[in-house]
Amino acid sequence: MSRFLHKKFKSLIPYDTSEEIESMKGYVRLNTNESPFEPSPKARSYAFQASQGLNFYSDPECSLLAEKISSMFGVKQSEIVFGNGSDEILNFIFAAFCENGAAFPDITYSFYKILADYYGVDYVTIPLRDFRISPEDYNELNERTIFIANPNAPTGIALTLRELEKIITSNRDSLIVIDEAYVDFGAESAVKFVRKYDNVIVIRTFSKSRSLAGARLGWCMTSENIARDMKTIKNTLTPYNINAMTQAAALGALEDEEYTQKNIALIRMTRDNTKTRLREMGFEVLDSSTNFLFARHKTISGEKIFNGLKKYKIIIRRFSNPPELADFNRITIGSTEQMQILLEIMKGIVKNETK
Ligand code: PMP
Numbered sequence: 001m002s003r004f005l006h007k008k009f010k011s012l013i014p015y016d017t018s019e020e021i022e023s024m025k026g027y028v029r030l031n032t033n034e035s036p037f038e039p040s041p042k043a044r045s046y047a048f049q050a051s052q053g054l055n056f057y058s059d060p061e062c063s064l065l066a067e068k069i070s071s072m073f074g075v076k077q078s079e080i081v082f083g084n085g086s087d088e089i090l091n092f093i094f095a096a097f098c099e100n101g102a103a104f105p106d107i108t109y110s111f112y113k114i115l116a117d118y119y120g121v122d123y124v125t126i127p128l129r130d131f132r133i134s135p136e137d138y139n140e141l142n143e144r145t146i147f148i149a150n151p152n153a154p155t156g157i158a159l160t161l162r163e164l165e166k167i168i169t170s171n172r173d174s175l176i177v178i179d180e181a182y183v184d185f186g187a188e189s190a191v192k193f194v195r196k197y198d199n200v201i202v203i204r205t206f207s208k209s210r211s212l213a214g215a216r217l218g219w220c221m222t223s224e225n226i227a228r229d230m231k232t233i234k235n236t237l238t239p240y241n242i243n244a245m246t247q248a249a250a251l252g253a254l255e256d257e258e259y260t261q262k263n264i265a266l267i268r269m270t271r272d273n274t275k276t277r278l279r280e281m282g283f284e285v286l287d288s289s290t291n292f293l294f295a296r297h298k299t300i301s302g303e304k305i306f307n308g309l310k311k312y313k314i315i316i317r318r319f320s321n322p323p324e325l326a327d328f329n330r331i332t333i334g335s336t337e338q339m340q341i342l343l344e345i346m347k348g349i350v351k352n353e354t355k
Contacts, residue, residue: 062242078227085207095237105126139171210260212253296328
């Protein structure tokens with residue numbers, strides 16, 4: 001730490017990317033819930049075409065994308081905000097709307113806590129029950145902004161729309177942020193609530209089902225007033241936050257819905273087959289509505305499973321914190337071939353460890 005760092009940042013604990021950097025060194029990457037499939041050919045060719053205009057600044061409103069999303073998702077362009085990944089959307093929300101504090105599940109996407117700490121937001125965490133979010137626990141939150149990943153990560157379990165609506169209607173003085181990073185893999189989108197209620201933000205990303213994690217693009221849909229506030233924050237901090245090649249690639253991806261849907265179907269099928277096979281090997285696997293599985297073995301520690309796979313250059317995500325997750329690992333669903341290899345190696349690990 002240098003002597004110039006502001007004292008308010010001296011105890012910051014940032015998002016830990018060390019394992020992600022390690023995984024880029026020749027590993028099969030099943031640790032960050034990316035898509036195993038390349039971006040759609042249309043996304044790539046649009047990005048290449050856009051590279052010709054890189055001498056100009058990018059469109060700060062992402063107008064072509066906003067137009068496309070507006071027609072696909074039934075919201076107005078003025079109700080859409082784009083971020084450099086959905087992480088940046090979360091950043092804008094914590095900056096703008098958490099004066100009365102925040103609330104989120106005790107086990108959920110780790111970035112909520114990291115951003116709350118960064119902005120000095122007072123937050124409460126609400127325990128899951130049997131790995132599930134229980135809507136009845138989301139009462140009397142005193143105008144705190146409520147963050148719900150649906151489906152939740154790392155559990156993979158989704159709430160129904162009826163359950164989500166219960167949280168919204170019990171907290172009409174709170175802003176409800178529904179993070180739908182994984183919704184395409186098996187949950188129902190809450191986007192219709194953006195029209196019905198004025199206290200809802202639905203966040204989406206291009207990083208998962210649309211194979212564009214490296215392009216960094218997320219967006220949210222919300223009421224016009226909330227969107228305007230968020231754009232004030234965006235235009236203060238990073239007016240040109242989405243680069244031109246990313247805007248073009250994302251448009252290409254949206255125009256190739258067939259490609260996205262085909263990949264989603266394949267991931268879901270591979271996920272369900274992998275789940276069955278892991279259960280046969282003695283794993284407890286939570287029912288997932290996402291592109292990952294959250295699993296622990298009945299007798300073998302999570303660490304042994306993790307290290308056993310790492311020896312074969314496969315990297316999954318370990319959860320050592322909180323203690324009740326100590327034996328869980330989160331396994332991203334890769335291609336069918338990658339999962340076949342994983343299962344073969346896993347069979348060997350289980351056999352060796354239970355001798
Ligand atoms: N929300 C959830 C629940 C996530 O798991 C992730 C990524 N791991 C994100 C948001 C952020 O994704 P991105 O910034 O790539 O859009």
